[in-house]
Amino acid sequence: MPFRFRLEKVARYRRQLVDEQSRAVARAGRVVATIEARMAALDDDIARQRARGACGGPDVSVRGMMSRTLWIEHLVGIREDHARELAMARLAFDAERAKLAAAWRDQEILEKLRAQQKAAWEAEERRRENRDLDEIGQIRADRQRRSKIAS
Incomplete structure (x- = not known):
């Protein structure tokens, strides 16, 4: 009878x-990266606008x-909105990562339990096999002893 893990x-x-948590972490990471890219583009645009204003002539x-x-000022306001959005996205990313870590731990516990039960x-x-072999050996020895006694 082969091994059967009941769980x-x-x-x-x-x-x-x-798997689901891994995908959720990846999605949250993409959201963070997208917001960071938007903020970097806004920073560049703000710097360009300020440089233009400084050398107005x-x-x-x-x-x-x-x-x-x-x-x-409008661009800075948008950047501040993105900064708040980024903070929330990072919190969501950290929460998803924590859920993934918990899911991994749960899976690892079950895998260890499976390994212990299989061992x-x-x-x-x-x-059981040794007991059966010992029994077969005992029967064989008894037969040989009886055949020697009978002859």
């Missing part, structure tokens, strides 16, 4: 959870300077 359905479910109007300043089953099979 196989649970182990399969745990493996599914690990003598023919820059007050209206143009005000417009540029308001635009830079115990194999040891019992060896004992």
Whole structure:
């Protein structure tokens, strides 16, 4: 009779959870990377706008300077929104990663239990086989002894 792990359905479910959590961590990581890329692009745009404003020259109007300043403030506001969004995305990423770690631990515990149960089953099979072989040897020895006595 082959080894049968009684918690196989649970182990399969745990493996599914690990796979799902891995995908969730990957999604959360992509969200963080996307927001970071947007923030980097905004930082570059803000730096360019500020550099343009610094070297405006003598023919820059007050209206143009005000417009540029308001635009830079608008970009900074968007960047601050992205910074808040990034903080939330990082928290979500950390939470998903913690769930993945917990799912891995649960799966590892079941795998260790499976290994222990299989080792115990194999040891019992060896004992049973040795007992059967000993019994066969005993029967054989008894037959040989009887045949020697009879002859």
